[in-house]
Amino acid sequence: MARLEEQMRTIGLEVLGCCEKLSERPGLLQESPILQDFTPQEADVLGEGMLHVHAEPGQMLIREGDSSEWMMLLLNGTVDVGKRMGHEAAPEQRGDNTRLAVIRTGAVLGEMSMFDGEPRYASCWALSPVDAAVMDRDAVARLIKAHPAVGAKLLVKLTQLLAQRLRNTSTQLVKVMRQRTTEQ
Template sequence: MKTLEEQLDAAGLQVFGCCEPLSTYGPEMLQNSPLLQDFTPAEADILGASMLLVKAEPGQALIREGESGDWMMLILKGTVDITKRLDPPAGVAATGEGNGDGDAVRAEETVSRVAVVRSGAALGDMSMLDSEPRYATCTAIEAVEAGVWGRHEIALLIRDHPGVGAKLLVKITQMMAQRLRNTSNQLVKLLRAR
């Protein structure tokens, strides 16, 4: 099994050691981050010590749709675009006809923006928990710093700081439940509009 650093390297992300204490990112980080809202500065610093720091330049993918990964990240600085590939409309698939170079003609891939997120946002939590392929692509809009946890690092956090580790898992679960609730509400609105 690959280490977290090896996984991040394979994803094209450079690791810059461990994160600084999260309290150094200011009280706004703890107040505005859905993941960190219930943590004290001391607890947040324990979280920071358990994370690796990665940086990304504008245009660089942090997470790629369809890839696997058992890690998640917390955006510490910067802005990230979250996009999802959409299937082409019926009848727009590859025709099988060549373009003269032996290449099949393909429909243009459609990409839809899901969200734009800023510091304090958590990304990749679903795949970290269920090992399923990444749902969307997350690309740095501006320079980004992010703290990263893998499953192994969270297990060590739970072992060494059980209260903080349990609190982190509860917050991740709450965030995922809120996303599911929001998605369900959007689906109901779409169905009612038909």
């Protein structure tokens, strides 16, 4: 976990230690799609392998194009997700980005790069004070080895999340294509 701590400090996030007792965070198990089927004990096992970080408003959490293999679970706060829309756009400048989403407590971000190791697709900024639990690919592997049932549950939930995001993206793409067809 020392490598992950160093990565978090390098991007300017405050590291608060291990993310123990996820089950004791009010409403998190009910609000978070990723944790909804976890028992309190399973959530606590998951949290033991995660790093607790903090960001202030305006602080970048994820930079588009960076290579990293970790994901975040928002414990509290609101995050702006944006994508550069031109080659001249700088990923660290919010004004040059198109907003893709605003996500809140319980949401997961960065899971695609954690899985495939590819560069980050979008940038994310804290809109409010943010606390997050961070887990890298190595921690997922350790979880699967030490607690197979919890690791499997996490992977199923992440797969469901990715499938839902793909469906949403496909639906949006079809809408845009239909709109362009009717405009011509």
